[in-house]
Amino acid sequence: MNCEHAKPLLPLWMDDSLADAEQAAVGDHVRACPTCQQEASTLRHALAQLQAMPLPVVHVEPWGVLDRAAQQHSRLARRWKRLTIAVSAVAVCLLCVLLVQPDVQVGDGAVVVRWRPAPEQPVPLPLATPDPEQTRKLELLTELVRSYAEASELRGQDRDKELETLRLRLEITQLQAERRWEDTQRDMGALYRAQFTRKENE
């Protein structure tokens, strides 16, 4: 072993932390090498100074620790309780939202919330392309209906004329009947007078 190999191992050699064979080899080298002896001395001195460094003496009160632990435990328990309440509230809100299923729409700088979804607009049915055969039939049917309506109207007009004629005849008949009745009355009156006047004369 030479200095190059021994020097990096000196802190561990001083610490007795090397494997047995390595520990012995470094020891043999150091005993024979004044440079490594000096290196080991400086390291040992530094280590001794670190070990001798004055440090604060602390006294921990076990009861104080237990008391702090208990306080922290209760703080944690309170925090968990609050967290549980908050989580439950959020869960209830989510449940309500799931049950109500509001309809939210965002647009034009406004947010619209509906309790129910917006009614769906009826979708206009696409216009079917007219079938020429059907169109022809439809036109024929329209023409038939129109002819029937015109015929019906003409029949109605004829019926109205007949009715008017009948009404006029009825009026004429009534007038004739009244006149006949008046004539009859007059004749009866004349007969009566003639009868009773003759009796009186007699």
Added chain:
Amino acid sequence: MDAEAAMIRRWQAGDSTAFGAIVERWQQPIARFIARMLGPTGPTADLTQDVFMKAHQAIGRYRHEGTFSTWLFRIALNVVRDACRRHHRQPLPLPAEVVAGHEHAPEPWEQRERSAVLERVLAELPESLRVVLVLRLEGTAFEAMSRVLDIPASTLKSRYGVALRHVRDRLQELGYGLGEP
């Protein structure tokens, strides 16, 4: 070790006297670890109490598989790291005046100055090197340290050598090397 294991079992069973005995046994090593990691003006007493409080809260989960010291020093390291994170700073080199007014006076002036220099040199080390040196100063074996830090023991040995040589070099630069006053 068996007595300590029995004490820990009593502590796990809720015996506060056993907890008191564990605190009594480990409070100084933990305080020394914290003081060396953060510097003596750091909140060593408060953080030591924090370590035992966290240990008390976690003792139910402790399994008697590794050594208790490994478990406890892991908690202490987490507390130190949390404290550093909380204060958004690494331990800073200490000004001499602060150490001169340190509560552990009275000490000879030279000793106070030497102490301030040592603290400054330790604080200059990156955390990855400082923690290895500090744990080794507490007598923690590299294998146990490996379990605390989750780093292979061979890496830790290498870091220990680098850290010790850095301390030696800085002490020499500052006039506190071997053969100097």
